[in-house]
Amino acid sequence: MLESEVRHLRRAWAEARSEEDPFERFNRAQGVGSVRDPYAALAEMRAVAPVHRVDLRALPRGANPMTAPPDEIYTVLSYEGVFSVLRDGRRFSSAGYARTMGVVMGRTILAMDGEEHVRYRALISKAFTRRALARWEHELVRPAVASYVDRFAARGAADLVRELTFPFPVRVIAAMIGLPEADHDRFHRLAVELISVGIDWEAGLRASRELVELFAPVLAARRREPRDDLMSVLAHAELDGARLSDEDIFAFLRLLAPAGAETTYRSSSNLLFGLLSHPDQLDAVRADPRLIPQAIEEGLRWECPLLSILRTATVDTEVEGVAIPAGAAISVHLGAANRDPARWPDPDRFDVFRAQRPHIAFAVGPHVCLGMHLARMETRVVLETLFERCPGLRLDPTADDVHVSGLVFRAPLALPVVFEPQKAIGDAGCRLP
Numbered sequence: 001m002l003e004s005e006v007r008h009l010r011r012a013w014a015e016a017r018s019e020e021d022p023f024e025r026f027n028r029a030q031g032v033g034s035v036r037d038p039y040a041a042l043a044e045m046r047a048v049a050p051v052h053r054v055d056l057r058a059l060p061r062g063a064n065p066m067t068a069p070p071d072e073i074y075t076v077l078s079y080e081g082v083f084s085v086l087r088d089g090r091r092f093s094s095a096g097y098a099r100t101m102g103v104v105m106g107r108t109i110l111a112m113d114g115e116e117h118v119r120y121r122a123l124i125s126k127a128f129t130r131r132a133l134a135r136w137e138h139e140l141v142r143p144a145v146a147s148y149v150d151r152f153a154a155r156g157a158a159d160l161v162r163e164l165t166f167p168f169p170v171r172v173i174a175a176m177i178g179l180p181e182a183d184h185d186r187f188h189r190l191a192v193e194l195i196s197v198g199i200d201w202e203a204g205l206r207a208s209r210e211l212v213e214l215f216a217p218v219l220a221a222r223r224r225e226p227r228d229d230l231m232s233v234l235a236h237a238e239l240d241g242a243r244l245s246d247e248d249i250f251a252f253l254r255l256l257a258p259a260g261a262e263t264t265y266r267s268s269s270n271l272l273f274g275l276l277s278h279p280d281q282l283d284a285v286r287a288d289p290r291l292i293p294q295a296i297e298e299g300l301r302w303e304c305p306l307l308s309i310l311r312t313a314t315v316d317t318e319v320e321g322v323a324i325p326a327g328a329a330i331s332v333h334l335g336a337a338n339r340d341p342a343r344w345p346d347p348d349r350f351d352v353f354r355a356q357r358p359h360i361a362f363a364v365g366p367h368v369c370l371g372m373h374l375a376r377m378e379t380r381v382v383l384e385t386l387f388e389r390c391p392g393l394r395l396d397p398t399a400d401d402v403h404v405s406g407l408v409f410r411a412p413l414a415l416p417v418v419f420e421p422q423k424a425i426g427d428a429g430c431r432l433p
């Protein structure tokens, strides 16, 4: 974290406390709307040194562990530095999340290290198989995306954030888990409250408890009689005779709301923004859908949805030649690493045709994102559906100043588009409202 980020965070959090709408509050608390381009400052800092020690004592501290930062933090900005920290789970622990997110989520794999992490991750991975992914695509993701697009296809205009990319991933997660449709709206509201915990501590804790009211009856039913959903896989997953407890499962499901819905909404919005603001590239990808996978990777590199993640040094160590003491908090800056000029020429340019080199938006190493194939598939389905159903799709020429913003999470607040109006085809067969 940089000094400028600290100042922005203080302002954003102060503003956020006065907001009423939970989603608006969440966006404000993440700094969305306040920081348009963190990259120039990051590039300047990285040019001076790949790793910086930042004093955080100016940040407000309270009883809320989510808002109680450490006194100092080491920020790693280069691709090499970020890669080396994330690859080494021994020197760089994830346990710090237990004191922050763990308070509302419970014990999740995100905050585990070593053997324990390997064991739990292996159990949970059983839910994310290639077969499950193919089934989710056809039974959940395509119908969900189609049903949202169907609501605006005849209008010839839409805000793609409010009407598609924000609502659909959370619906998909709810259906994947196996929650009844009647509970999807409540799940969505609680998921937003849970991840707004940094600004409303009480609401976050309440959402954490209320989510269990949604999960518990479904888990009990699936323990008795498994179905073809994620809850059933988690209820019956077994490794060396060990099973997940109810609390293990609730914690994992609480993690899925932000991990699965929040990030996917941002990544698909950011890619759409990249394409819509570069119409020649939009035309090229629309004309040749084989370009979609590389467009998705470039979108993730260029506008990484989650800019930085946290680690703690377990021993006195060094990163890129900078000494880091045992116990130090480390901000691992995925966003800065993804624009490191040592790896990508002209890194600030969105270019779906650039030579492909793996980016680090999904992290790397033991905690590499478990849902990355799902996220890619969801974004592909969004593009395919929009290309098919919204011919001539382009940014609304009358829209004012559409842009991506955010300091920790990044996304556009709106994506107003126009296209040739189509007849609604109805959502027969869609299992989602």
Ligand code: HEM
Binding pocket: 094, 109, 110, 111, 121, 255, 256, 259, 260, 261, 263, 264, 267, 305, 306, 309, 310, 334, 361, 362, 363, 366, 367, 368, 369, 370, 371, 372, 374, 375
């Ligand atoms: C574009 C969308 C996504 C991005 C950019 C993203 C990014 C990340 C990152 C950076 C991490 C590592 C966090 C850390 O170690 O501190 C992570 C972990 C994780 N992600 Fe994702 N994610 C995305 C979508 C998803 C989806 C759709 C799911 C599941 C439905 C998911 C589930 C997880 C889980 C369970 C972990 C924890 C893995 C572990 O600790 O071993 N993510 N993700």
